[in-house]
Amino acid sequence: xxxxxxxxxxxxxxxxxxxxxxxxxxxxxxxxxxxxxxxxxxxxxxxxxxxxxxxxxxxxxxxxxxxxxxxxxxxxxxxxxxxxxxxxxxxxxxxxxxxxxxxxxxxxxx
Amino acid sequence: xxxxxxxxxxxxxxxxxxxxxxxxxxxxxxxxxxxxxxxxxxxxxxxxxxxxxxxxxxxxxxxxxxxxxxxxxxxxxxxxxxxxxxxxxxxxxxxxxxxxxxxxxxxxxxxxxxxxxxxxxxxxxxx
Numbered sequence: 654x655x656x657x658x659x660x661x662x663x664x665x666x667x668x669x670x671x672x673x674x675x676x677x678x679x680x681x682x683x684x685x686x687x688x689x690x691x692x693x694x695x696x697x698x699x700x701x702x703x704x705x706x707x708x709x710x711x712x713x714x715x716x717x718x719x720x721x722x723x724x725x726x727x728x729x730x731x732x733x734x735x736x737x738x739x740x741x742x743x744x745x746x747x748x749x750x751x752x753x754x755x756x757x758x759x760x761x762x763x
Numbered sequence: 764x765x766x767x768x769x770x771x772x773x774x775x776x777x778x779x780x781x782x783x784x785x786x787x788x789x790x791x792x793x794x795x796x797x798x799x800x801x802x803x804x805x806x807x808x809x810x811x812x813x814x815x816x817x818x819x820x821x822x823x824x825x826x827x828x829x830x831x832x833x834x835x836x837x838x839x840x841x842x843x844x845x846x847x848x849x850x851x852x853x854x855x856x857x858x859x860x861x862x863x864x865x866x867x868x869x870x871x872x873x874x875x876x877x878x879x880x881x882x883x884x885x886x887x888x889x890x
Binding site (some may be wrong): 655682685686688690692697698699703704709741743745749750751752753755756757760 | 784798800807808809810813822823824825858863864873874875877878880881882883
């Protein structure tokens, strides 16, 4: 059972906009930054969004992040087939004194 | 080019020990905090440990506290994870990851995002 809750799956059609949610509590998302990762099969995760809504250089602006209260979201617009993979959120938890990941969301492009 | 390369993994019996290492290159290692993150086969990501740039702040996940120890040698641009009393559930790919934009509250440092990752090293705990 992950401390941060993500839907196990999400889907969309090419060109569509999809969002992936990440729900936590006041001790993690509610008081700390949220970061998002993309992980292609058999490879190391890649940083997509840091500090809630910042994109590292090289990440397309199709990817965006937001946070409100104890929840965060990753939005992907102009969905492409290569976006079909796993996505994870993570945040620091003040009570656990550790980083806590969501369980991951597998995105399918129909 | 920035690189992180893990080594030291392998097959170990329950209760055994290993020392994982991560060699850094292409950046000033002492300027960055570092982390270990693991992923069990077919499962999600799990953060394991954090060490600040000069080792003044260290955190371990509750699941490994007392059994795993993170350390670093800035002179050698290397990060280690000593893993003891291994259990079946420690079987995973272990990644080292560079820390980006962590925070500081005047006493302790806190992890930020993990911007650079190694390729990962497999640790299998089995009899």
